[in-house]
Amino acid sequence: MERVFTIMERFAPDAMDCITNRYKMLKQIMHQQPVGRRQLCKVLGLTERMVRAEIENLKSTGLIHATTAGICLSPAGEHIMNEVDIFVPFLFNIQSLAEQIKNRFNLREVILVPGDSQSDEMIKRDLGRVAAAYMKKSLFPGCTLAVTGGSTLAEVADVITDGIGFSNLMVVPARGGLGEEVEQQAGTIAARIAKIIGAQYRMLHIPDKLQEETAQALKQDPYIKEITDLIKSSDILFHGIGFAMEMANRRGLTAAEIALLQAKGAVGEAFRYYFDEQGNIVYEVPGIGLELHDLAHIQTVVAVAGGSNKAPAIKAVLNGGRQTVLITDEGAAQAIVGLQD
Amino acid sequence: MERVFTIMERFAPDAMDCITNRYKMLKQIMHQQPVGRRQLCKVLGLTERMVRAEIENLKSTGLIHATTAGICLSPAGEHIMNEVDIFVPFLFNIQSLAEQIKNRFNLREVILVPGDSQSDEMIKRDLGRVAAAYMKKSLFPGCTLAVTGGSTLAEVADVITDGIGFSNLMVVPARGGLGEEVEQQAGTIAARIAKIIGAQYRMLHIPDKLQEETAQALKQDPYIKEITDLIKSSDILFHGIGFAMEMANRRGLTAAEIALLQAKGAVGEAFRYYFDEQGNIVYEVPGIGLELHDLAHIQTVVAVAGGSNKAPAIKAVLNGGRQTVLITDEGAAQAIVGLQD
DNA sequence: TCATGTTGGGGCAAAAATGTCCCTGAGGGC
DNA sequence: GCCCTCAGGGACATTTTTGCCCCAACATGA
Numbered sequence: 191m192e193r194v195f196t197i198m199e200r201f202a203p204d205a206m207d208c209i210t211n212r213y214k215m216l217k218q219i220m221h222q223q224p225v226g227r228r229q230l231c232k233v234l235g236l237t238e239r240m241v242r243a244e245i246e247n248l249k250s251t252g253l254i255h256a257t258t259a260g261i262c263l264s265p266a267g268e269h270i271m272n273e274v275d276i277f278v279p280f281l282f283n284i285q286s287l288a289e290q291i292k293n294r295f296n297l298r299e300v301i302l303v304p305g306d307s308q309s310d311e312m313i314k315r316d317l318g319r320v321a322a323a324y325m326k327k328s329l330f331p332g333c334t335l336a337v338t339g340g341s342t343l344a345e346v347a348d349v350i351t352d353g354i355g356f357s358n359l360m361v362v363p364a365r366g367g368l369g370e371e372v373e374q375q376a377g378t379i380a381a382r383i384a385k386i387i388g389a390q391y392r393m394l395h396i397p398d399k400l401q402e403e404t405a406q407a408l409k410q411d412p413y414i415k416e417i418t419d420l421i422k423s424s425d426i427l428f429h430g431i432g433f434a435m436e437m438a439n440r441r442g443l444t445a446a447e448i449a450l451l452q453a454k455g456a457v458g459e460a461f462r463y464y465f466d467e468q469g470n471i472v473y474e475v476p477g478i479g480l481e482l483h484d485l486a487h488i489q490t491v492v493a494v495a496g497g498s499n500k501a502p503a504i505k506a507v508l509n510g511g512r513q514t515v516l517i518t519d520e521g522a523a524q525a526i527v528g529l530q531d
Numbered sequence: 532m533e534r535v536f537t538i539m540e541r542f543a544p545d546a547m548d549c550i551t552n553r554y555k556m557l558k559q560i561m562h563q564q565p566v567g568r569r570q571l572c573k574v575l576g577l578t579e580r581m582v583r584a585e586i587e588n589l590k591s592t593g594l595i596h597a598t599t600a601g602i603c604l605s606p607a608g609e610h611i612m613n614e615v616d617i618f619v620p621f622l623f624n625i626q627s628l629a630e631q632i633k634n635r636f637n638l639r640e641v642i643l644v645p646g647d648s649q650s651d652e653m654i655k656r657d658l659g660r661v662a663a664a665y666m667k668k669s670l671f672p673g674c675t676l677a678v679t680g681g682s683t684l685a686e687v688a689d690v691i692t693d694g695i696g697f698s699n700l701m702v703v704p705a706r707g708g709l710g711e712e713v714e715q716q717a718g719t720i721a722a723r724i725a726k727i728i729g730a731q732y733r734m735l736h737i738p739d740k741l742q743e744e745t746a747q748a749l750k751q752d753p754y755i756k757e758i759t760d761l762i763k764s765s766d767i768l769f770h771g772i773g774f775a776m777e778m779a780n781r782r783g784l785t786a787a788e789i790a791l792l793q794a795k796g797a798v799g800e801a802f803r804y805y806f807d808e809q810g811n812i813v814y815e816v817p818g819i820g821l822e823l824h825d826l827a828h829i830q831t832v833v834a835v836a837g838g839s840n841k842a843p844a845i846k847a848v849l850n851g852g853r854q855t856v857l858i859t860d861e862g863a864a865q866a867i868v869g870l871q872d
Numbered sequence: 873t874c875a876t877g878t879t880g881g882g883g884c885a886a887a888a889a890t891g892t893c894c895c896t897g898a899g900g901g902c
Numbered sequence: 903g904c905c906c907t908c909a910g911g912g913a914c915a916t917t918t919t920t921g922c923c924c925c926a927a928c929a930t931g932a
């Protein structure tokens with residue numbers, strides 16, 4: 191039963207939106223009838239015309255009934271609401287999950303893909319698709335988009351399609367990002383996305399892990415400075431989230447560094463910063479590119495990560511409070527709210 | 532499970548249409564991939580643009596994949612079709628029912644309301660609403676609409692709403708139709724409908740059951756002739772269907788007549804004609820108004836009747852083959868196909 | 873009784889969708 | 903090699919939907 195809605199959500203999300211909208215509206219009417227159109231707009235966060243269109247629709251099917259005092263449920267409407275209420279919990283657990291997470295971490299938006307990428311590879315694809323769609327929606331003429339590396343962002347690059355409509359875009363890697371498979375390096379991903387959406391791009395072929403002095407020296411180089419300035423002035427950042435230890439190993443941190451991370455309780459990693467459970471930054475990999483204080487100037491910081499197993503890492507990074515948007519899957523979301531604080 | 536779709540169909544028919552359309556399309560693609568857009572139009576009976584919009588939609592969600600050879604299902608599309616196929620029989624049994632009945636009785640259109648008006652009073656209301664919507668859709672400027680009496684048509688008059696957009700319409704009773712509650716007389720219903728949709732109307736205050744000689748005499752009257760001519764030139768007829776014996780009793784037929792009906796195996800009644808199981812007319816109540824041979828000139832003859840108990844009567848009348856459209860409920864439809872020939 | 877706030881509905885320009893063409897190019901039969 | 907058919911995608915007029923503001927009517931409370 192629950193499964194039906196999960197499948198439906200993937201099969202025809204628009205139809206499900208239509209159903210949930212209608213339900214919300216009828217429920218609202220049921221609760222505060224007789225109620226006016228504008229009231230409903232405010233409560234439901236829809237435009238007046240949308241509400242109006244829906245009202246006309248419902249009126250023609252006889253579920254509601256408009257009087258001069260406002261809109262009321264007709265007997266048929268009440269009857270059907272009783273029936274729909276039977277399976278509505280299944281319909282809404284996803285949406286309410288998103289709401290919970292949004293409020294808890296003070297995010298501008300939370301997008302949930304039904305399913306769990308841990309157990310179903312298809313969901314990972316879905317996540318990428320949804321993130322790609324959101325990415326395209328976020329772009330605006332003249333903007334600069336920064337991306338990190340990682341398998342999730344690589345997935346986004348795999349599934350993104352062209353068709354933006356304007357072309358003065360720039361895609362950059364958030365940081366250097368060598369040191370892993372070339373397919374998953376930030377620069378490679380930036381380039382792939384840029385090519386598909388018809389944007390310019392810059393790469394930064396610098397190892398991400400540097401000695402502090404080397405980094406300082408490189409930062410003086412005019413060419414590198416130009417690119418880092420560009421990166422630091424990004425308007426949008428899309429980043430993945432990883433487990434601290436896993437990333438530390440993959441990036442070849444020294445035993446001393448890893449010991450430090452463990453001592454400080456690092457759980458999550460994002461854009462080369464390591465976060466403990468409370469969201470404190472316990473370690474930063476020296477390098478060139480986006481730095482933490484730059485994030486404050488970026489309008490849209492989107493974290494993309496899924497899978498119920500990744501929940502602790504996602505939660506740790508979210509606790510850091512640098513994101514405005516989270517795109518994840520139902521499994522991860524459920525696990526995140528399930529973790530005690 | 533099945534119940535969910537039945538409820539959904541009543542709650543958000545548009546969303547369900549969207550889902551079924553999408554399913555049909557994906558199924559078609561699956562079967563004859565790679566397939567072209569225009570092919571799909573022909574097979575699915577949709578306009579090119581609709582198919583195209585849907586294709587763009589599916590492409591953006593990554594369920595299909597367009598090549599120069601045509602459209603193919605993507606792996607994700609195949610995957611989801613396998614999942615959807617699990618519950619699709621539930622989704623389509625209504626539609627396939629409608630299809631069956633349409634073909635069997637050679638009708639132009641069959642509209643099914645989910646549910647059974649016998650067991651749920653609400654469905655009767657739904658049936659009326661759907662019939663009312665169809666009625667409004669069928670009207671055209673300058674047309675004449677004929678209606679019969681009966682509780683079903685009374686229901687239609689109850690739920691019809693205004694908003695036709697043109698006003699040179701005429702509504703007439705198909706036949707006289709005194710002899711039952713005034714609320715359910717054809718003339719009353721014609722008048723009510725006319726008033727709501729802003730049409731003109733004529734009534735025919737003549738007992739429906741007449742001696743043959745009296746009827747002949749009345750037919751000569753100029754005023755009555757004018758009205759009957761109008762009735763006979765109707766463009767659209769909406770009629771109910773009743774059980775032969777029940778109607779015979781209600782209309783006060785004589786014991787001899789009733790005996791005749793029984794002897795001839797009358798089952799169904801519509802517009803004062805009595806039909807046996809095979810659809811043969813076994814009796815005609817003499818009267819004034821629409822006669823059988825007039826039906827041939829009427830473009831749209833719509834039978835409206837619901838409830839699984841009424842199935843034998845509906846089937847009998849449909850076997851007569853005078854209808855172009857049937858509006859009924861799922862219960863009746865199921866019972867009709869269940870009856871052996 | 874009257875002022876005030878809210879209702880549904882009307883109207884209208886802007887935006888989106890739809891219906892209908894056409895075009896180029898790939899592939900298949902001859 | 904050539905033609906012919908069918909593919910997807912582009913273009914554009916037309917219709918429908920949307921966003922937004924206004925209005926008379928009704929309800930409500932003073």
